[in-house]
Amino acid sequence: MKFLEQHPDYKNYLSEKYYTDQMPTSFYNAFQSLIVGKAINDDESPERILKQACEIIATSLHLRVTSEWGYQPLIEELNYYLSKTKDEDFPKQMDIIGEISSKLYLDADTISEVFQEQNIGYKYLHDSYVGAIWNLINEQIEINSDNISEAIELVDDAHVNVIQHLEQAKEQLSRIDNPRARKDALRDCVSALESQVKYLSGEKDFKNGVYKLRNSNFGNTKIIKDASTMWTFVHEDIQDIRHGHAEEFSITVEEALYYIDRITALIKYLSRV
Known part of the structure; x- marks a missing residue:
């Protein structure tokens, strides 16, 4: 489910503690680590996980799709694609993060923990039918x-x-x-x-x-x-x-x-x- 469908008034959220309408750049280092960790734990093909993440971003941002298949080149490609994601508006970033998290079956609690550590005011849930669900952290957030x-x-x-x-x-x-x-x-x-x-x-x-x-x-x-x-x-x-x-x-x-x-x-x- 698209972020804007869930939070059409996100620009009106107000919090002194949490990010609600922008993504701190430090988040992407942690997010890349989660993707790489998922790839390393894939006994069959770590490259498959990395390539899938790259393809999700490329498709969403209308970028060239990587032709790499090697592990280290795909790590570099993932870093490139994530750097492009940072330049997008907040809803687009959340959509990409949600799609990667859903399709790669990243652990929902871990995603939410990273958001909490980065002071991002949303909690991630995965739904088999609609994909990513972003719940607002009610604490100290005013609409x-x-x-x-x-x-x-x-x-x-x-x-x-x-x-x-x-x-x-x-x-x-x-x-x-x-x-x-x-x-x-x-x-x-x-x-x-x-x-x-x-x-x-x-x-x-x-x-x-x-x-x-x-x-x-x-x-x-x-x-x-x-x-x-x-x-x-x-x-x-x-x-x-x-x-x-x-x-x-x-x-x-x-x-x-x-x-x-x-x-x-x-x-x-x-x-x-």
């Missing part, structure tokens, strides 16, 4: 976009604009260390809320929509009022929320996540009522 993902699941499929704004917010959160990106994520979330209020109320104006919902027995009026509070904060208090505004407004990562979680909680509430 910034969890609340947004939950909101997307709850929003009515007909509310297309709401979903699109939330998807854009998730994309911005993958660059949360960038001040502009976290403001854009916050803006996209409040735009999603604005679209949802308009959908539910049938009003073209956001403030009129909030007023209508509050006065039509649609949920808790105090909770719905928070829609106006958040909209006003984002559009009036954060002066540079729109691109091109001269005045800079500083908002920390923690503040941005707080407001995003608050807005998405309201979107989830409105979706459940």
Whole structure:
């Protein structure tokens, strides 16, 4: 199974301890040792194991397939192919590591131990039907976009604009260390809320929509009022929320996540009522 199929929001994983969106280069020395160790323990043909690993990488990266069959030349070829793997993006690296681990039947616990030693935030499992499965190590790993993902699941499929704004917010959160990106994520979330209020109320104006919902027995009026509070904060208090505004407004990562979680909680509430 492809890594991105299992972890489409991997860029939104946050940890001070573990690598979650990049591979430390030191990992590949350990991984090559595992492959070579597997080859040495193959009584019939160590070269077969090495050649298979090389061919997996060559096929995945559209490189020439090695014609070598000797043990030492194949060791050198494996080193070459792994060096090329390092240049790929994180999902591609994980796919290659997973495919080699699965097809060569490398020990799953040993792979996971190497990941743990290298502070890589995933645990490897092998499944006979789907191949590599990468489970996130829950310890000390936070997923910034969890609340947004939950909101997307709850929003009515007909509310297309709401979903699109939330998807854009998730994309911005993958660059949360960038001040502009976290403001854009916050803006996209409040735009999603604005679209949802308009959908539910049938009003073209956001403030009129909030007023209508509050006065039509649609949920808790105090909770719905928070829609106006958040909209006003984002559009009036954060002066540079729109691109091109001269005045800079500083908002920390923690503040941005707080407001995003608050807005998405309201979107989830409105979706459940």
